[in-house]
Amino acid sequence: MTWLTWRQLRAQATAVYAAVLALAVVLAVTVPRLTRLGQGQVSLFDQLTRSDRNLYYAGIVVLALAPAVIGAFWGAPLVARELEAGTHRLVWNQSITRTRWLATKLVLTLLCAAIAVGLLSLAVTWWSAPLDGVTGSQRGSLPSRLTPIAFSMRDLVPVAYTVFSVSLGTALGVLLRRALPAMALTLAVMAFVQIAVPLWVRPHLLPPTSQLVVLGRDTLDSIMADDTGTPVRIGVRPAHRGDWVLSQQTVDSAGRAVALPSWFNSCVAPPPPVGVASQRSEAPDVSGCFSRLTAEGYQQHVVYQPVSRFWPLQWAETALLLVLSALLAVFTFRWTRRLS
Amino acid sequence: MTAVVRAEGLGKRYGRRWALHDCTLDIPSGHVTGLVGPNGAGKTTLLSLAVGMQAPTTGSIEVCGGRPAASAEQLAKVGFVAQDTPTYARLSIAEHLELGARLNPRWDHQLARDRVDRLGLDPKQRAGKLSGGQRAQLALTLGLAKRPELLILDEPVASLDPLARREFLQTLMEAVAEYELSVLLSSHVVSDLERVCDHLVVLVDSEVRVEGEVEDLLATHIRLTGPLRDVHALPSDQHVVSASHTDRQSTLVVRTSSAVLDPSWSVTALGLEDLVLAYMQAPDESRASRALEVLR
Structure with missing residues (x-):
């Protein structure tokens, strides 16, 4: 056969x-x-x-x-x-x-x-x-x-x-x-x-593993803006290069998923071109804005599969x-x- | 004498239709048995059950003493040449023989080689390029070289021209004489079977109508011709197989083992073909009632 x-x-x-x-x-x-x-x-x-x-x-x-x-x-x-x-x-x-x-x-x-x-x-x-x-x-x-x-x-x-x-x-x-x-x-x-x-x-x-990441210049990956140029979402880099990020969102001090505070818009101005994700290397210096976010208890909740998996x-x-x-x-x- | 095929209340249903119904058979070994009946009578179904291609809905069937296709040993006992004699179109004749040799423990290499030689076929030729007759011969060679106890053939000559038909049946008969195998073959053409069969099974409307040795069947069936009369008035040992009436005359085919004494009948012998035709036209009870339903 x-x-x-x-x-x-x-x-x-x-x-x-x-x-x-x-x-x-x-x-x-x-x-x-x-x-x-x-x-x-x-x-x-x-x-x-x-x-x-x-x-x-x-x-x-x-x-x-x-x-x-x-x-x-x-x-x-x-x-x-x-x-x-x-x-x-x-x-x-x-x-x-x-x-x-x-x-x-x-x-x-x-x-x-x-x-x-x-x-x-x-x-x-x-x-x-x-x-x-x-x-x-x-x-x-x-x-x-x-x-x-x-x-x-x-x-x-x-x-x-x-x-x-x-x-x-x-x-x-x-x-x-x-x-x-x-x-x-x-x-x-x-x-x-x-x-x-x-x-x-x-x-x-x-x-999957989840982690709270402090928002800051060194962890920032991108800021997503809507059609009007208002920033709506922040993206951070995974802890290790090669981690597979499943989801991430900004949470307040109580750990609830929240929208970015209204002052953040004017803080990071001038906004990047409409609808375009700003790369961190091209972004204006926004360290102050992130310090204020962290001070107010905002953090990034990241769910991911670590690269070791x-x-x-x-x-x-x-x-x-x-x-x-x-x-x-x-x-x-x-x-x-x-x-x- | 042992039975090569023994069926008990065998039935096969497709959906709501019975392709074969309540079939009880006892085919003795050492015979060439013809399975005859009109198209759609259930011949292929019966043969498929006999080689184990399908499982029965009701009843049981035993072939060469075992359940069909139950094991490799059982499969080795039964050869099958399927309808339209399928072969691998892209494999050469030599490769088909190789296939047979590798898949059958009792493969007769000499037989296969000799047959291919005698048929004048080029072993390197692909099976897809063969004529219908040549392909049938190749399929028959595979079936024979397997050296089965029983060779089953489903309408092996249906698609062949008259010459190829004759050659095919000729080689089959030679092989039967040489290797002492039992054969069960189906056809809807009685004249094909007449030359080769010594045992007959007539299948009509999914049911076995008559079964027996050809010699006995011919000896016990006669045609009676005489003045018009009621078929129910016949002696009890005369079973009417078919009857046709004109205004003045009745023609009956009857099955009887004793002599006909009534001098008003003129008695003639029956050929196999007429005998089979008589059963195909038989005034079956169920068919008569069905016809009545249609009339209403």
Whole structure:
């Protein structure tokens, strides 16, 4: 059965592994230059060219798409194409039970997909390591690896998404009995999952930490103003570089969430251009305003996942996705037994 | 003699429709059994149940002494050539044989090779490029080289032209003689089966109408032609299978084991095709009542 599975997967697997290899070569070729840049005195971010940044984001995009695409193209047709072509009636009447047939197919395909994406993730993670979370001396930064933009495109989690996606595709293929609708639905569900998990699930995988931060020149990140130029919200920098801030708001001495006091508007005048977030480096000197805020008991309440939680969160999300994959596999086996 | 297929009150329902109803069968081993009936009579359903592609709604079925498809050993005993003889379009003939060799413990490599040679097929050719007849032959080769105790074929010649049909049945008969296997094959064309079958099951409207050895069936079924009369007035050992009447004349097909004594009947023997047709047109109770409902 291993032979037949490999024979059916061979062409697609070769294509995917070739693509992984090609990307790995491109990354490997550009690494020495990045290493050299990182050793200089100047901020690494300021020395990056547009193509460096494009390659950085390309790595993120490829790893965001790879699980869904592999799930749609390998998982969805795995059983559905056999059902469409009628070949299940041929293969289910060889001297091998349906369960073993499906187990071999599914496990081999999962392995093949997981290793491909694992290698891809390894290459991209390794290449991106010096770039994740770098900030410019003036302005601009690349996302840190704990933020939703980069988290599920680093290390282990992409592999878990791939396993989930292939399991999902197989289950949908068995359920719908048609490869094409199953592929489309797999892509749609994967898009939803990849948006829903960082929004609603990942923040709660581990209980977030909260902290009261003293407002001041050194902790200030931004001041948000409304359309009229009135400051409405203050943003502070997380305690450690790379912390994933989930929410923050200004609270009064009693700890209640409040609006900024009315005097703050005139204190920080002149206001920045309408609707634009003012960068702290360009902001006028507002130390006095912050001293007064602190004196009146205002503080910033920040809820965040500390940067040290990167690996615990990776493991937690991986475990969650693997459990879901196992449930999908159980469904697939049960449902396959009922097919004819 | 042991039974290769034994069904007890077997039924399969799809939604509210019974595709097969209360089917009780006992097909002895060592026979080529024809399963015949009009389209939609439940032939494919019965065969699917026999190979374990589906599970029955009611009753039970045993094939070669075990529950169909229950284990790898059970699967090894039964070969199946499915309707439209599916094959992997992108796999070559040689790869199909490789598939068979790897998935079947009793695979007969020599048999498979010889058959492909004799058919004049190029082993490197992809199955998707084969003609319908060649594909059917490939599917048959896979079924035979598995060396099953029972080979089940679902309408194997339905989509073949007359020449390919003849060749296919010819090779099937040769294999039966050579490897002593039992065969169960379905068709809606009686003339296909006439040449190859020595046992017959007639399936009409999801129910088994008659089952038996072809020789016995032919010996016990006769056509009576004579002046118009009431079919209920016949001797009790004559079971009317079908009856048609004109103004003056009645033509009956009856099943009887004793001689016809009434001199007003002219008695003629029946061919297999006429026999099957008689059962297909049988004046079934349920159908008669259904017709009446339609009239109201």
